[in-house]
Amino acid sequence: MCGIFAQIGQAPEILCQKLREANATRGPDARKSCRTCLSQLDLEFFSSELRLRGNDPVIQPHKRDGNVFCWNGEVFAGLDIHADENDGIKLFEQLYSLETCEQVRDLFASIEGPYAFVFYNATVQKLFFARDPLGRRSLLIHRPSTANPYFILASVSAGSDSGYSFEELDTTNILCLDVGLLNESKDIVSAFDDCLTTFSRADAGSVNFYAQPAKVNTILPPNDTPLPDDSLDVIPDWLQESVDGLISVLDRSVMLKVRDIPRDPVAVLFSGGIDSTILTLLADRHVPRDEPIDLLNVAFENPRKMKVLQEGNPNGGRKKKSKARNGVNESANNVASSNSPQYMVPDRVTGLEEVEELRQLCPGRVWNFVEVNVPYHESKAARQHVEGLMNPVRTVMDLSLALALYFASRGIGQVRPEPEDEPIPYTSPARVLINGLGSDELLGGYGRHRSAFITGGWAGLQLEIDRIPTRNLGRDDRVISSHGKETRHPFLSLDVVSYLANLPVQMKMDPRLSLGVGDKILLRLAARKLGLVEASGRRKRAMQFGSHSARMEGDMKGDALLE
Known part of the structure; x- marks a missing residue:
């Protein structure tokens, strides 16, 4: 489990520091930031770590060849993880070779557990992020606005602040932000919606067992359904x-x-x-x-x-x-x-x-x-x-x-x-x-x-x-x-x-x-x-x-x- 803070653009440093500190309390075992610079945009990724899996210390964000993964979650099924292994590391190994939102979606449709994640693929310059289908982990989103022209994701806010307008990230979709395309635009505010794509979890094909909660059985009992005893002493x-x-x-x-x-x-x-x-x-x-x-x-x-x-x-x-x-x-x-x-x-x-x-x-x-x-x-x-x-x-x-x-x-x-x-x-x-x-x-x-x-x-x-x-x-x-x-x-x-x-x-x-x-x-x-x-x-x-x-x-x- 960890705290996640990610930003694209140029949010005020004092605001970023508040958000780093707020998210650091979630993970007392380690904290770290890393940055990536494109021609027009700066990207920052921050994670704090509460180590509950594996024997070895883990420091996030996970990084490799420019790819960055911030993981706040636990995998309880769908991925073979031994007691001495870390699930974030195992997931990053699989994510490293994925480039499309469909591939990322299908990976997360195959695992069960509470999570929120942010994954930046440097090869295709795309940012993937989501919460688990039941929303058991927090992830807040601030969309660029005229007053605050930058993009922020965070596990928790720093309280009420005029520097952001946070909302809960919807759990229905996996989201993909085309950072490369956004970098080419002159105005991050006007270009943002065109660069953001949502992919429904329901389209995860043959690996969708954990893609979304099961639907309720809607078959109704007959009107003459027998009335059980008004007691818990005997199981019918x-x-x-x-x-x-x-x-x-x-x-x-x-x-x-x-x-x-x-x-x-x-x-x-x-x-x-x-x-x-x-x-x-x-x-x-x-x-x-x-x-x-x-x-x-x-x-x-x-x-x-x-x-x-x-x-x-x-x-x-x-x-x-x-x-x-x-x-x-x-x-x-x-x-x-x-x-x-x-x-x-x-x-x-x-x-x-x-x-x-x-x-x-x-x-x-x-x-x-x-x-x-x-x-x-x-x-x-x-x-x-x-x-x-x-x-x-x-x-x-x-x-x-x-x-x-x-x-x-x-x-x-x-x-x-x-x-x-x-x-x-x-x-x-x-x-x-x-x-x-x-x-x-x-x-x-x-x-x-x-x-x-x-x-x-x-x-x-x-x-x-x-x-x-x-x-x-x-x-x-x-x-x-x-x-x-x-x-x-x-x-x-x-x-x-x-x-x-x-x-x-x-x-x-x-x-x-x-x-x-x-x-x-x-x-x-x-x-x-x-x-x-x-x-x-x-x-x-x-x-x-x-x-x-x-x-x-x-x-x-x-x-x-x-x-």
Whole structure:
């Protein structure tokens, strides 16, 4: 994983330096720039390196005979890479001989993993760049304008600045900029669009298995489809094979995400919900037993919530909180009783419950339950920095989610060697973070899926694989990677996506059943089969509400733009 900054033209040096520094935080192991000069245009390529593959130090950009490759990604399938090899080097070896966009497109259509890349072929003087089909890695683009007549690509911006107008790079295409033709023009602004070509991934021919996400099975169940029991205790015969298939494909995805990581332990962004818990349980199968696994659980001091706690909530908030507390088991309750009340947020409660369930199922593992407590003054002080990392997205909900991810992934908190012990300060050294994002889109976990069924029946349900690339994965990557860490999404392996997309909708969700059963029923049955009794029945709760990072100061709607 790395930070990428590339520019063509003559961007102000002070702006370039800001962008180099912003992208350097993503890769603390190495950084380097290289330049290429044509008759009219200067090209600069900068990369920083977070080394997570291979045994030998790697310094980017990769260079050979004038060709330059900046790689921010991981290859998990489609390319034969040994544990001691670096995937960026292996890809560059193959790219070196390619000259056309079709060839480049077909190479990337054959690999699976999160990525963004920039590749300059000096022979044909063309620049190729793209993100993976699901947009799991960030790449921002600034197109030349009259005010700012230069071209920039960057993994992350340096915050709001009049020197660029960044937008997320679309994931639909591989893009090719004819730098030689652009160099011959007198005006980079007017010539740019004519020099830029887009190639759809869907035309990748016989090697297009990883070219784009699989299409959703649109065959609808008959109107008289039997209603399963409103329970997770027994797997219906007609779902047995699909449950086993999901466990198998998800287990393999987790294995590929956690194996062969040098030096540091693995961490999970851990709310205690079904998504993060089942991934954690599967990770236990593949992480050496003598290595701890860090469970990063974030909680915010929220002035509005504290006021409700102190004065009561006329809408029943206190009653709901009390009900949640009653579900905490004895060991978790020991920790809860010694926690400051402002940090006993919903995700802390469920997290404490689930770490106890994991300890019962996997007694040989050291589970570091990291209580990441964020005082209000600290989250307020970080707001400007986090808004800069989010850029170009700027809504209230973006900020709430970004704050939660920023502090959780930083991993500074406290742990308790035993549940009844006093906490001791702890900073997670993990540089790979497992994230449960993606299951709701694939398995019908959102409330709007139930609403769509109520109004339109089975035909009204449209599971949202096509929306995943626009679900702000780039934002999450920019925020988490600012700590020199990498997030990995087992649910968003294209193999997992393909498996679930091919299943009929009634195998993935059944809105006729109650909440905590019918939503994501396939995953719930899989979790129950693996022994996660408590986790299997957890209801969906958004991160910003579970951690109390939302609405700290007012009631602005989530889609409102930040001031």
